[in-house]
Structures are given as C-alpha cells and as structure tokens.
Amino acid sequence: MSDLRLYSIWRNPQQRLAALAVLALVDGYLGVAFNSGLISRSGILSGQLRWLALSVELMAGGIAIMRLLVGRSPKKWKALTVVITPVALTIYTLLVLELLLSSLGRSATMNFNLTSLWSSGLYWAAVYLSVAIGLTLTYKVQRYANFAQAELMLLGGYVALLLMWSDRFFQVSDGPKDDSINWSLLITAVISAFVITGLTGLFVDRIVYKRLRNKLAKPQVMMIASLGVAMILRALLYMRFSAQSFRFVPDRDWRLGTSKFDIATERFQLTLGERVSEPIFQALETSTPFGFTYPKIALIVGVFTSVVLLVLLLHRTRLGSQMRAVADNPDLAASSGIHIERVHGITAFLSAGITGLGGSLLVAVLPMNPELGLQLLLPAFAVIVLGTIGSVPGAIFGALVVGAVRAASEPFLIGAGNALDRPTASGLAEVMPFVFLVGVLLFIPQGAGHAFHQWNIRRVRQKRSDQETSIDNRNRWEDFSTNVGAKLSRLTEQIGVLVDSGIAKCSEIFDVASNRIGEIYRSASPSVGRLSGLILSPIESIWNSTKQRAVTAFRLNNIDRETERGSWIAFWIFLALLVLVVFILPSVSNLTKTLQIARILTLVSIFGLMAFSLNLHTGITGMTNFGVIFFVGVGAVTVGLLAAPAETNGYGWSPWAAVLVAVLISGAAGWLLVAPTARLRMDYFAIVTISLGEMLRIFLQAEPLLRAGTVTSAMGISNYSRPLEGWWKSGPSETVGDILFLGGPAPYVALLAIMCLVVVVAVWYLLDTILDSPWGRILRSIREDEQVSQHHGHNILTHKAASLALGAAIAGLAGALWAWLNASIFPDFMSPVRSTFLVWAAFIVGGRANNRGMVIGAFLIVIVDFFFNVLVVSRGNSSQIFHGLVKFMDSVFEWMMVDLGGLIWSSRSITEAFPKQITVELSHLKVALVGAVILIALILSAKGLLPEIPRRPSRPSKTETDQSVSGSGAS
Amino acid sequence: MKSTRTFTVLLAVMVLSLVLACSGDDQEKDIKIGLLSPQTGPISQFSPGFEAAADVAIEELNAENEDYTFELIIGDSGCDGTQAATAAQSLIDSGVSVIIGAACSGATLGAIAVAAPAGIPMVSYASTSPAITTADDGGNLFRVVPSDAQQAVALSDVMAGQGVSNPAVLYMTNEYGSGLGDNFESAWSGNVCTRVGYDPTEGSYDASTLAQAVVDGGCDSVVLMSYDIDGAAILEALASQGFSGSTFGADGLADAALEESVTDVAALNGLVATKPRSGEGSSVKANFESAYAAAGGADGAIYTHETYDAIMLAAAAIMDGGDDLAAAIKSTGTSYVGASGIHTFDAAGDVLGTGYEVCEFDVSGSTVNFACPQNWTQNGGVASN
Secondary structure (H helix, E strand, C coil): CHHHHHHHHHHCHHHHHHHHHHHHHHHHHHHHHHCCHHHHHHCCCCHHHHHHHHHHHHHHHHHHHHHHHHHHCCHHHHHHHHHHHHHHHHHHHHHHHHHHHHHHCCEEEEEEEHHHHHHHHHHHHHHHHHHHHHHHHHHHHHCCCCCCHHHHHHHHHHHHHHHHHCHHHHHHHHCCCCCCCCCHHHHHHHHHHHHHHHHHHHHHHHHHHHHHHHCCCCHHHHHHHHHHHHHHHHHHHHHHHCCCCECCCCCHHHHCCCCEEEECCCEEEEEEECCCCCCCEEEECCCCCEEEEHHHHHHHHHHHHHHHHHHHHHHHCHHHHHHHHHHHCHHHHHHCCCCHHHHHHHHHHHHHHHHHHHHHHHCCCCCECCCHHHHHHHHHHHHHHHCCCCCHHHHHHHHHHHHHHHHHHHHHHHHHHHHCCCHHHHHHHHHHHHHHHHHHHHHCCCHHHHHHHHHHHHHHHHHHHHHHHHHHCCCHHHHHHHHHHHHHHHHHHHHHHHHHHHHHHHHHHHHHHHHHHHHHHHHHHHHHHHHHHHHHHHHHHHHHHHHHHHHHHHHHCCCCCCCHHHHHHHHHHHHHHHHHHHHHCCCCCHHHHHHHHHHHHHHHHHHHHHHHHHHHHHHHCCCCCCCHHHHHHHHHHHHHHHHCCHHHCCCCCCHHHHHHHHHHHHHHHHHHHHHHHCCCCHHHHHHHHHHHHHHHHHHHHHCHHHCECCCCCCCCEECCCCCCHHHHHCCHHHHHHHHCCCCCCCCHHHHHHHHHHHHHHHHHHHHHHHHHCHHHHHHHHHHHCHHHHHHCCCCHHHHHHHHHHHHHHHHHHHHHHHHHHHCEECHHHHCHHHCHHHHHHHHHHHCCCCHHHHHHHHHHHHHHHHHHHHHHCCCCCCCCCHHHHHHHHHHHHHHHHHHHHHHCCCHHHHHHHCCCCCCCCHHHHHHHHHHHHHHHHHHHCCCCCCCCCCCCCCCHHHHHHHHHHHHHHHC | CHHHHHHHHHHHHHHHHHHHHHHCCCCCCEEEEEEEECCCCCCHHHHHHHHHHHHHHHHHHHHHCCCCEEEEEEEECCCCHHHHHHHHHHHHHCCCCEEECCCCHHHHHHHHHHHHHHCCCEEECCCCCHHHCCCCCCCCEEECCCCHHHHHHHHHHHHHHCCCCCEEEEEECCHHHHHHHHHHHHHCCCCCCEEEEECCCCCCCCHHHHHHHHHHCCCCEEEEECCHHHHHHHHHHHHHCCCCCEEEEEHHHCCHHHHHHCCCHHHHCCCEEEEECCCCCCCHHHHHHHHHHHCCCCCCCCCHHHHHHHHHHHHHHHHHCCCCHHHHHHHHCCCEEECCEEECECCCCCECCCCEEEEEEEEECCEEEEEEEEEEECCCEEEEC
C-alpha cells in the first residue's frame, strides 16, 4: 500500500519535485546545523566545496518549494505573489546565510545607507534605461533587437565632447572656478546629441534595415545586421576618437567636490551569523549627509524626462497612435493609410535620439571610450525583458527595479563576501540584474509588463462584476463605503479634469512638435536618400554585376543551392576559395606556416563545433540560444580545473577523463536549463542564455574555487595537462618536424589541429545521422509549430531538453578544445563579442539549419580575422605590400579628419585624440571590415551562403536515391 | 561593367603582391619588433599610452644605432588569449625577432603558446599574474613588471608608519588588483575595516557606492589597488562623501599626471602612493618621461616605463648578437638599469623589484605638489631619500 502511494507521488511531477525539495531542505539543514546528513557525511566533498554544496542544496530546495507554492496559488493572488516572491526569496537567502555563518562561527555586517541606496538605484536605472528605451522602441515598432543601440549612446557622448572641444564652448568648459554654473554648453550638447544621433539612426535605417525589411528578412537576420552595424560604428568611433577615454565637463564648477546636494540620510546595520552584543538589525546614528553630485542628477533628470515625454508622445498624439498601429499590425496600418516607412523612419530617429541624449549626459559622469557601450548593452537587455519586450512603460519599470536591485545588492555582497573570505563577491553586483531576471522569469515567464497587463484586465473585470452585484445586496457598510467612494471619486474626477487639461495641452504641443519632426523628416529624407544613394550606388553596381555573373555561372552549371547536390557543390567551391586564402596568407618559414595553418584549422574546428551546437538549438529546434559561450565556458572551466595539478587547487585528473566529464557536465547543464525556460518566449530564452554566460564570466573573476594552476591561486586557470602532450614531445614531434622540413620539432598545436579535425568530422557525421532520423524531423516540427507537434503526441519538453543537452555537450567539447589551444583560461575569453556574437554571425552568414553552412561560416569568420590581420601588421612592416598603402590611407584619413572634418569640428578635437600625428588605427579598420563583410553577406543573401535544404517526405520510388545522397552527404 | 574589371584587376594585384610579399627577403640589419597592444577589449583605453612609449623607444633606438633600422609592428591583443595568439601569429608571419607584450596575463599566456614553438621570445610589460612564472614557455617568456608581493609589503609598511589602524581595501577584480589585494592582506598585520572588489571597466562600477562603503564602514583610511582613471573617480567620490581619513595607492596613482584625471584637484590632497624605484643616479627615467611628454603621450597611462624598458632591453639583446635570443635577453637583463627600475631576470624570467618610492600629493588651492621624499627597500624598510 505504502509502496503504491510512494509510487504515485513519484509519478506526479509536482509531488515528485516537492518531495525532492523537502528532502534537500532537510538534508541541507542537517548538514549546516549538525554536520550530518547526506552531503556532510558522505565525505565526497570537503572544506569550502562542502559549504558551497550545502548552500546550493538549501537554496535549490527553497526555490523549488516557493515555485510550487506560486504555481498552486489561486489566480486572484497572482499579482500579489509577483510582489511578494522577490521579497520572500531575499529573506530566505538571508536566512540561509545566517545559518551558514552561525555554523561557521563568523559574522557578516551589512551597512545600508538609505539615500545612497536610492540615489545609486536611480543612477543605474537612468544609465540602463537610456539604452533600454531605444531597444524597446525599436523592438516594438520594427521587431528586432538592435545591438547597435549602445554605440548610438556612445555617439551622443562624443557629440557632447566635440562641442566641448569647439572653439566657442571650450572657454565654458575650461573656465576657472567661479561658483556659478554656465548652462549653455550642457543644453546645446544635449539637444545636438539628440538630433545628430537621431539622424544617424535614421540614416542607418535607410541604408541597412530598409533593404532587409523590403526583403522580408527574419528578425534574427535584422539582429545580426545590427551587430554588423555596431561593429562598424564602434570601429569608426575608435578611429575618430582613439581608444583614450574622455570626460565631458560642461563647466568647471560642475564637477567640484562641492558640486553636490547634501541629502539627509538614515543608516541601518544588519548583522548575520555570530552576534556578540549587536542586535540582528539596528538603526545607526547618522553622521554625514549623502552628497548627490550634479552630473548624476542631470543624467537621471534628463533620461527620465525624455522617456516620460516619449510615453506621452506614444499615447497622446496621432504620431504615437500611428506608431502603435504599425507595431500591432503593419499590414492593417498600411491599408488604413499610414505611411509605414515614414513611421519606421521616425521610430529609428526617436529611438536613436533618446539614447544619444542619455549618452551626452552619461559622459559627464563617466570617462568614456568606445568600449563602454558593451558594458551597458547586456544589462539593458535584462531591463527590457524584465519589463516585457516592446513595452515602453515596462522598460521604465524594469530599469527602476534593476537599478534598485543593483544598488541594494552591493551592501549584502560586501558584507557576505567579507565574512566568507570572498571580498571579490562585491564584483558580482554587476551580474545581479541578470540573477534577478532569471529568478523572476522562473516565476513569471512572460515578464513583469505582461503580469501587470493581466492584473489590470482582471481588475477591470472585477470592478465590473462588483458593480453588477453591488446593486442587489447593499448594507450599511456599503452605503458608508459608497459615500466615501463617491467623495473620493469626485475628488479624483476633479484631479482627472486637471490632469486631462494638462495632458491635452501637452499633446497639443506634442502634435505641433511631431508635425515639425514629420516635416523635418520629409524634407531631410530625400537628401538622406540621395546621400546614401551616392555612397552606395557604385558599390551596388559592382555588386550587382558580380552577383549577376555568379548567378549565371551557377545557373549554367545547373547548381541550385537549395538541393542536396547543389549545396554540396557550393560547399566545396566555398571551401576551396577559403583554403586558397589560407595558402596565400604570408608567412616567413615552414615552421611558422605550419603554426599558422594548424592554428587556423583548430580555430575553424572550435568555431565549427560552436556553430553546430547553435544550429542544433536555433536552426533545427528553433530555440534562440545566445549562450553558446556559457556551455563552452562550462566545458573549458571543467577541463581546466579537473586537469590542473592537485597541489595548485586543481584535481590532477587525466585530460581524457576531464574532457569526458566536461562534456557530460555541459550536457547536463543544457538538460537542466529546459525546466525553468521551457515556458519562456524565444527572445526571453535568448536573454536568459546570454545572462548565464555573463554570470559565469563574472564568477570566474570573483570565485576562488574557480582558480587553479598557480601556487597563490591567482585569477585564471593554467598549467593543466593536455592530451598526448607528453607523448608528442617525447618523440613524434621530432619525426613529424623532419618530415615537414620544419628544422625542429613540430609544435603541439599541429597535433591538436589533427585531433580537432577528427572531432569535427565525427560530430558532423553524428549530427547529420541524428538529424536524418525521425528525431530530427520531430525537432524541425517543433521549430515549425510547437502546438501541432504536441498535438501529434510528442513530448515537447523532453525533445527540447534532449536537443539542448546534445548541443550543450558539443559546445562543451568545443570549450575543451579551446582550453587546450589557449593553454590557460582567463575570464576575458568569455566575452560574448569574441565568441557568441561571432558564432551567430557564422550561423546566419553560413546558412541556418545547414551544417555545411556552419563549417563555411566558421571558416569565413576565422579567415577574415587572419586576412585582415595582415593589414593590421602592415604599418610597421616595410617588406609587406600593404605598407605603402597604409601611408596612402593615412593621408586620406588625415584629409578627412582635417580638411573635411575640420568643417564640422575644431582642431582641438583632433589634437585631443591624436596628440602627435593622425594615423588610421588599422585594428579598428579591421573590425569595421569584418562588420561590413557580415552586412554585405546578409544583404546579398538573407538565407545565408548555404541555405537550408527543404525536406519533403520522399516518394517510395525515390527512397533509394535519397538515401544514397544523404549517406554520401554524411560521410 | 568597367568598374567590375578594375575591381578584378585590383584584386588580382593585391593577391599577387601578397604572394610576392611572402617571398621577399629581409634586409640584414632590419630588425622588426612586435608589440601586442590591447587596442580593443576591456583595457583599450590604455593602449595609446603603451604605443606612445613604444614609439619613444623605437625612435631612440634608431637615433642611437646607425647600423640598424628598427621597425615596430603592432598587433591587437584584445586583452584575450585567443585574439592575442592570432595577433602573435600575424606578427611572427611578418618576421619579428621578438614580441613585446602582452598586457593582460591571459593574452600573454595565449600568445606564448604560439611564440614559444616558433622560437620567438616574448617580454611582457604589464602581466602581473603568477601564472606567467609557471607557464610552459621553454625559457622564452620574460617580464619586466615585478611581482605584486613586494609592493604589498611596502604599502603595508608605509601605512603602518603613518599610524593607520583600520583601512578599507578597495581593489579591482582583475589579476593585478586582486593579486595586489590578496598580497596586501597577508602582509598587513592589523585589522582590515572592509574589503571591496570592483570591475574597473567603466559602466560596471559606481564610484560613489564604493566610497559610501568606506564611509559607512567607519574606516580610518582607504587603500586603492586601482588604475589611474578609476582610482581618480573613487578619490573624487570619497571627497564628495566628505571622507576625511588618509588615502593610499600604488603604481598608477603614484604619478604627477594623476592630476589630469580629476576635475577637482582637491581630491588628491594627502594621497600617499608607492611605485617601483628607478636606479640610483640614473637619468633613464627622467629622459624617458620627457621624451614621452614631448611625443604627446596619453595622460593617465599605465606601465609606459615598463613598455619602454621591455623594448630597449630586447633591442640591446638583439644587437648583442648570438643565435639564441632568449639567452641573450636573459643575460642582458642582469642589473639592467631601466626607466621602471633595475631589472634582473631570475630563472623563470621574472624580475625582482629593487624597492619602491613613496610619493605624496600636497594640494593647496589649485597647485599640486607631487614629491617622493621616501623610499622602501626589502631590508631597510621605509627611509628618507
């Protein structure tokens, strides 16, 4: 009987989860408080690892139970749970911390300074919001995630700097202290930043996104195009303003130690763990007021004002309704006479302009260099997801919450970090927005904006039903309450009238303003168009004629890239071209050429594996994965840690065992990811995965347990053993070196390259075999239509989990190879710019859902890097062909900077960036060219170089030939 | 149609010339020196300083040695192992004799994995990680930045001498900051008020929150393991929050040019900072600094002296001749008097410091006095010059 009951509990997933969670809680508590229970007594883990495992156990158990409670709570409490859950989770975390610290015999002191907290929260909110508002507006109307948004913010900052350096305003900025603030520079800068950045956004929209829109490109393609735009913009900013950082000083008196408002504050102290005499929570006497500096106030006021104006514009003007109409249904909007392209243009202008305005104010707070944008882009994504993508009020709400979380987490992290010997923990404040976001999405999968919307609907319904019922059963209390209610409603009515008239005035002004914008736009649009035409028409004519020829060549030979045969032929052609480039890359000796080729092959294999993984997740199963680097990082870190010597904080495993475990752990991470993310919309899934990557990167910086290989356990993982390295160096390297005439032993990377190639071919074969199986068809059907697939009896969750796990395992393998190539793992290797985004470019350019395309895409990305590096090193290398070209480029650049640009900017702005001489920074030119390659490839063929081959059920008579084709394809 | 043909011809010329370039012979005394500079990535703001310092060195070498022509080839390390290794490969493919760099330790370790098999030595100017000491480099990897351990002892001695009892430690969560911070904590015998780590990339930390943590913790002083720009921001924020305790710093903060990184110089008053000591009676340091200023080198730069030293030392080793350049670098680097101190390589290619200067900012009104009246040595502790 009891067996039966246990079995039935086990069969019910919710009860199973509850049982496991309770078990985890009990075991964790026993472990922490009494040093017994499974984890404590098993003896597998010791020292810090045991404490870590126990806290993870407790946290996981608590979160699972809370999630079950939220899931089972009555519908009308939903809105309440949204508010209560974060608070409850925080309290629970503190409880676990208290338990942990008491049993360790330590104490953590956390100091809270109220004014500091809310001002810092507002500051972060404003910083993130200035990028997030543009992102969300673009997403709302144009439906893609704009990666270039952060670069537009930088542009606004540099406009302010240019004005500061201008002859007219330099006196204002550089003037002596005179105790009075001159506002002229600041105001001019803010307005110019808005207009110039806005026009830039409009220009980019016309020459890039409009083309893609006309081709009905997918949002993913638009997104990767914006990545290309971001690379080009950032590179141009680097080339113009150099890599130095500059600060905008609107007036000397603006940034003095005394330029602040002193605001009274309250201080509180929370003491956890062993308390001698202090209470757990106490108010401290307040010593000094908090100094809120002018630049921060200007940033907060400026950003929030412009965002509120935007909300009014969207909701109170004709232009706003038009924008919302286009957002909701472009076709319907067009049929009712709205000029769609005009609305797109105005959206591009506004979303860029507001971000630029934020940038001009931010550069007065922080010193700015072109790298700053990337720091703000990912948190801005977290903000818009939290507030529901595409909702402007949601973005404001999201920014405020994320800012508050960011500010409030710092005292907790400082206190806990000091107590647990992890002072670096305060660095984790940077990822708290992501942690919070992932936590929230566990409970409300559609974001806060959606939850609010639902709550609002329910409230209105409730009100209506209340009105209906209230007529029937009145009593005295209700009489009384209706009396009060009537008075209240009269009061609110009066307020409402006041507000309405105010808003009517505002919207009048807005209508006038938006008409003006429309006029400016109408008059500017043809000239912008002409300008872009002037620049693009020669490129386009060359392009079209080459394309024509390529197309005819393909036609003549009867190659259709969307057939199995044509795809293979195109693959071999592209591969041959790329291999040709590898061979003409210059080098000096046999040895260095061997090193070069081996490095290229290894990198192509690593990026190819990452692209396979992405293709399986995104191309085949339809889950937009932006966390490739997360799985790669898990693989690399596991391999490094396990294979590092035991005496230096590692575990001393053999590299083979380490790679096996690394692949399993990455796969398991993929499998586990499905449970919390299965209900997420795809773009939310993307943000969760990208957040995971960032979290791992910051944890690598902060967590001592993730350091190995040096006696002092300094940051990073190094000195781990690599497969066959000892064997290779004991003899075979000499033999191979002799065979290849290297004049010495062959380098280890040559062996690694061969191993990599074997791995890639094996994985490719395996994947193609799997994807040709019925399971591959199920995955594609999930991509096409989840509901239909479910209707046919497939368990979506299991299939998605399996796809995630397989892809993650492949990415983990890529991580292991990467760790062996670099011979060390430092947190910076996980930067998404150098990994995830590049793999995405390879995926889109190569051709979605076609593994051949993945190989070509990865090869292209790697080879473009090497090819343009030849250009980068050509400045100093007089024996190289481009050397003379560089001199010419320098003179052209100088002409553009001084003679052409001099019409716009002052000579001071040039000498600030180029104190000695004006030269082209070739490494940034390279980045611009890589961006251009991505853009051109997308505009050329939005489906990628090797598009997916449409699969139809083959007719019985054709089965044999089909099999032979796919068989040869896989081998 | 015509434009297409021109384009094709151009492309053909480019490809051909590339092929020709591979077979081009080098001039005998034409020496190429590669520099890995973090032109992109998290510390790109410091790359103009490194490159300006390298230019100063190359100009000086070319002016002083008529028999040789030195060329500087710069690659972008990107502060990342993969990118740096690819850049190192490109440098090696263009025929450099030695690679100077990289700055970030991860980049240096990635690049040496390419350079060591090719037999090209590397001299890093800014990598402070202990992992550099133990790297598998076949004796090809050197660095002219001393270990953090000694400077941490120097700092703690200086602070103890000033009667500090309860300092806050603010440090960057990169290998330099956390290394110096960890070493300081083991050297400091007294109480530590609070320890706070932060990511120095702009846009990822808030200086006033850090300052507030110091003020709220009731700390009597603060020591910054920071670069110049973030350190200046924190000092300004401390001033805004009315912090009156003493302030300490190291390296990047021990420089008169710190004045350029703050708007309100009053924030610097009383800052005491240590930096590696240059050679007794040597004019190398002063000469470099004036040349660097004359060349318009960037303000707020870090490790410029080390960059200069690395190039000069490597060039001297190349000119000494011999087939084994790594051995030549090792022997040249014996009591080598450089701009950043006196360098002697140990067996692992690391340098041991020769003590530190103790410098102080004294601000009255808008005039800033920067002087280094004391020094610290391992045996003698803190002493007046």
